[in-house]
Amino acid sequence: LTSCLSIPDPRQRDALIHLEASMQTGGQVVLSDAEQRLDALLFKMKQEETAKEDFPPAMHFFKARDLIKGSPIFSLLQKMPKGGALHLHDLAIVDVEWLVKNVTYRPYCYMCITDNRSIRFIFSSQLPKPLQRCSPWIQLEHLRAKMVNVTELDNSIRNNLTLYTDQDPEAVYPSQDVVWEAFEQKFLALWGLVMYAPVFREYFYQGLSEFYMDNVMYVELRVLLAEIYELDGSTHDSAFTLRTYQDISRQFKANHPDFFGVRVIFSIHRGVNASVMTGAVEEAMKLQKDFPDIMAGFDMVGREDSGKPLWDFREALSLPAERGVPMPFFFHAGETNLQGTEVDQNLLDALLFNTSRIGHGFALPRHPLARDLSRRRGVALEVCPISNQVMKLVKDLRNHPAAGLMSEDHPVVISSDDPAMFGASGLSYDFYEAFVGFGGIRSHLGSLKQLAINSIRYSSLTPQQQEEALAQWQTKWNKFVSENAF
Amino acid sequence: LTSCLSIPDPRQRDALIHLEASMQTGGQVVLSDAEQRLDALLFKMKQEETAKEDFPPAMHFFKARDLIKGSPIFSLLQKMPKGGALHLHDLAIVDVEWLVKNVTYRPYCYMCITDNRSIRFIFSSQLPKPLQRCSPWIQLEHLRAKMVNVTELDNSIRNNLTLYTDQDPEAVYPSQDVVWEAFEQKFLALWGLVMYAPVFREYFYQGLSEFYMDNVMYVELRVLLAEIYELDGSTHDSAFTLRTYQDISRQFKANHPDFFGVRVIFSIHRGVNASVMTGAVEEAMKLQKDFPDIMAGFDMVGREDSGKPLWDFREALSLPAERGVPMPFFFHAGETNLQGTEVDQNLLDALLFNTSRIGHGFALPRHPLARDLSRRRGVALEVCPISNQVMKLVKDLRNHPAAGLMSEDHPVVISSDDPAMFGASGLSYDFYEAFVGFGGIRSHLGSLKQLAINSIRYSSLTPQQQEEALAQWQTKWNKFVSENAF
Ligand SMILES: [Zn+2]
Ligand SMILES: [Zn+2]
Structure with missing residues (x-):
């Protein structure tokens, strides 16, 4: 028990407050004069927003959405170049x-x-x-x-x-x-609509448009590569689906030269058995070889709590290493609040399989070792606040574990998972929740800038592509700042 | 982005899982044979409890209470010697x-x-x-x-x-x-009932009985030291109130030799102005001198978010140090989920004033520097799960920040704040929430043992008293284990 007395020195106190603030995501970003003016504006907006009776991050997104739409911070976030969206699913990116x-x-x-x-x-x-x-x-x-x-x-x-x-x-x-x-039923309802060949092309183009309109310049999409079908009932294989993604992405980029591109993460439902999983990993290796530009890697989807743990599939997941075939993993892990179960080991196992990023990682603060590994190896968490709230992991987003992680600049990116499923669109709603909800009064323009930069730095792009993308993003950012700083 | 491939070694994986488990509160406690048998029983109970449809820690305590009452884990926790209750308030310790x-x-x-x-x-x-x-x-x-x-x-x-x-x-x-x-109105309703001299003595004795029956052997009570009144309207001063606490405690201890005792923390409402605060600190110093056995130190009470921050009272709080008078602080701090406000600095300020413990510290994970200070200095958090849920800081107790803190053995004790106000009693309900809710499947008998030991180690007792109390507790513990391990 501490018993020695202490009179705090106000200057030392100030220094500690600043030190702690500098530890957060973006806490070390040095702002230009124009950025500082914009930041002052943002700070004022946030104080006004926090003083209101209804605080959107504390409310369910379905009830908060209209409030957020009317928020000046949200308008600014929509205009802001947000970099890449790294955690999205194929069938839920377009307004229903x-x-x-x-x-x-x-x-x-x-x-x-x-x-x-x-x-x-x-x-x-x-x-x-x-x-x-x-x-x-x-x-x-x-x-x-x-x-x-x-x-x-x-x-x-x-x-x-x-x-x-x-x-x-x-x-x-x-x-x-x-x-x-309900989520899985609605996914099945979307299936027949979207996988019809002519619709599929338009759907994906429309999805890219919605993110482009929201000032997102790059997308990494989890895709099932399900069969595309024609009016006569004939179907195409997964390579056809992947090629279609590639064609539409190129077409979109041709029409929007300031859009950087798309990569996809081949994903399979975690409900399958071991032999199906082995087949999927083998298919992924083949696709990775045949479509190196667009294929980013491999993941599993579906509810973790009711699915098999990653470790059950260790043989299939070891295949690429055994064969010396590069196969980046982007595992969903820790999207649970059941602690100590088999499934709750997914976080550690994802890291042991050298996952490139972690989808959600909601349970990370309860796993100090996994937390430390993720930090030291720079394995970013793809944090999707609205998804976690709607899927009932957390009610008040101020209590989201990412709030603590971002207070010490743990590697994170913000994404929107299945925006159309949650009544959201693009990335701005999730950026709002992260900026206002996790960050409280303390997060600032530097935090936003860092999150945008993270989304490129932690992407699956090559280092050279990242430099290009960052340069493009910087141009957009400068324009954004000069147009909005007064 | 990590791209090198990896085939995890199952033995290394096991080692990491065990390493992480050993990092939690009580993770390093070595269990005797009998303790291991009891632990196996507990583990089975917990698995059964977790498999049920309604998981009490995920529910509001008012709805979960009857389920908890019927839980075999709860029965065991009631019998368990829990050590001390270090965060309680004077007017809410007796069943209404x-x-x-x-x-x-x-x-x-x-x-x-x-x-x-x-x-x-x-x-x-x-x-x-x-x-x-x-x-x-x-x-x-x-x-x-x-x-x-x-x-x-x-x-x-x-x-x-x-x-x-x-x-x-x-x-x-x-x-x-x-x-x-509602909380403050109900407190005012209790006031006139409890502060009547004959009732006051019986009330406090009854409060101690309820904790004793719940196998709590020591109590540290936040007390306002309000005026006790008589039937003719005459009133007594704060020294009288404190002396009454001391008399009743001694009487209770005389009747229950295995009860270790009571100390009190003089507390004042944070709504007062600077000069009233100065007066209160001066009074506290005097009482500390006159009643060294029972007076443990000083704190402020009332809602942090609507009260003044600690820093506003820095002059008053610096008085003991200036005068060289020992005055341990036990500040409530961080009982908020508003981040970055003035009030949100209370955690750091409490630590700068060398607080002996922190009441609640709910916001600690968002303050990496304060977190680190609290850990390195061994400043324990008094975690009151049910209080935080009822006062609407967190809905699902699995998301309580203490879950993450306890996964790395951050210094914590479990307490019940105002059990009668929340429909709880003693400590067992809060121990249940901590053990089943924060700990998940992974926490075990060692965690419970550690929490009980913490409640003595982080108490305001002198080192010598702590040894005595620990020896008494150990006897009770051994009896508990031998009576319940099969
Ligand atoms: Zn997802
Ligand atoms: Zn309290």
Whole structure:
């Protein structure tokens, strides 16, 4: 027990406060005069925002979204060049309104309703074969023709494609089990719509547009490389899907020269058995060889708590090393708050398999050894605040573990996981939660700058590509600062 | 970006898992054979408990309480010798049922109802002077005599003395502001009941009994040292109150030789102005000199977010050092999730004033420098899980920051703050939340043992007293183990 008395020296106190502030993400960034002016503006905005009765990061995002939309900080974050989005999933990057209005209105679009009241879609030139546990297929064109008012139908379709709801989210999704079940059902509803060849191309182009509009210059996308199908029911292999991603990315880049590009992380559902996993890793190695530009590496998706732990797949995951084939891993790990389970070892195991980054890493602060390894090796956490809140890992985002990690500049990037599923879009909403929620009053323009730089430094780009991307980003950043600093 | 491949060695992996487990609170405790048998039993209980659908630490305590009561882990924790309770407040250590049934039924007990529908009490030999913003005083004896059924009245009184409710706590207390306002009103309602001289003695004795029954052997109590009053309206000074604490403690110890004792921390509301604070510190120094056995030190109470920061009182708090008078501090600090505010500096300032322990320290993980200081200096956090949940700092106790801190054996003790206010009693409920909620599957009997030892090691007892207390505790512990290990 400390018993010696102490009169703190105010100057020493100031020095310690500054020292602690300098330890945070971006705490050592030196700001130019213009940046300092912008930072002063931001500081004022944040003080005003914190003084209001409703503090958005403490609220469920579904209820906070409109408040955030009206926030001057959010407007600024939208304009800010945010660098890359490194944790996104293929089927949830486009506003579902676009799918309802542009996709379900196309001819040959069939829908059926499952026993558990979800929906499925397929495009087909003739009546598709019936689906198990589903109503007979109805052609949407015919259904809509018979209706006086299609708004209700369209709303119902939209609600089946996203978790977002204007009802009370706590009542609609009372537990992690319920929200994960809904999440997977909605993913299956999206599947038939998006994987139809003509839609697929437009969907991906639209997704890139939404991120580009949100001032994101680079994207790394987790992709299932599922079969793309045609109207006659014929399907393509995973190489075709990957090539399509590559073609559309190049086309998008040709139309938007200041967009840096896309890389993809081939992902497989963690529910598969060992032999399927082995096949997937072998396929990943082949794709990595055939498409070195766009293929970034390998990951698993699906709910960790109900799936198999990484360690169960250690044989399959050891294949690349055994064969001397480079295969970067980008594992989801620690997206759980059950401590001490088999699944809770995923963080350490991901690091033992030399993962390049960690998806979420929500449980990291409870794993001091994994935390230390991740820090020393520069294995960045892909932090997706809104996703973690909607999937019920944490209620008040000020309590998100990344708040503590960012207070000591642990390597992190901010991403949005499945923005369309959460009623968000692009990266700005998640940047808002991170900046205002995790950072509190103390985080500043330097923190934002560091997060943007992190998203390039921790990307799968080669060092040379990173330099190029950083140079491009710096130009955008300077423009942003000069246009917004007064 | 890490790109070299790795095949993890299972033996190295095991070693790392064990290393990480050994870093947690109690991770290095060596268990005897009997302890190992008890630990195996505990592990089985915990696995069964975690597999159930409703996981109490994830639920609001008001809803979880009955589940916890029925838990075999909880029964064991009740029997376990827990050492000391180091963070408690004077007016909230006794089950309110006792107050309703034993205190409000005494003669001369007057009650009035305030404008904001709280209640106040006073014992008085004649009709007391009217209170501002309150209904006329009614003598409860007369009121009850006129009623056919007093149950409703008694229930209403009880509800006014505790935050606990069987209604939906989220609906009753939707925000931190609401719950803190209710907390302070209920404290004022308790005041008139407890500070009446005859009640005060019995109340404190009853409080010690409740902790003793819960196998707590030592108590450090934050006390306001408010005026004790008599039936004729006369009042006593703070020395009288302190002497009463000392007398009752000695009496309790005489009746229970295996109870180690009580020390008190003189506390003043942080809402006061600088000159009142100076007066309080001066009074504390005098009391420390006059009652060295029972006086442990000084603290401030009341909601940090709405009160003045510690730094505002730096002149008063520097007085003991200036005068060379020993005055241990036990500051509440960091009981907030607003980051970067003036109040959020309390953690660092408490440490700069050489605080002996930190009350709550909820914000510590966001202050890497304060965290490091607290660790290196062995300044323990008094972690009160149920209090933090009811006061709406954190919803799911698995996300409590202490989970991360305990995974690396940061100095902590577990306490219950205001158990009667939260519908809890003693320490066992909070030990349950810490052991099952923070610790997950991984924490074990060694963690519990360490927490009990911590509560003596980080107490304000002298080193010699600590040795005595530890020896007494060890005897109890051995008995507990031998009676429960099979
Ligand atoms: Zn993801
Ligand atoms: Zn307290």
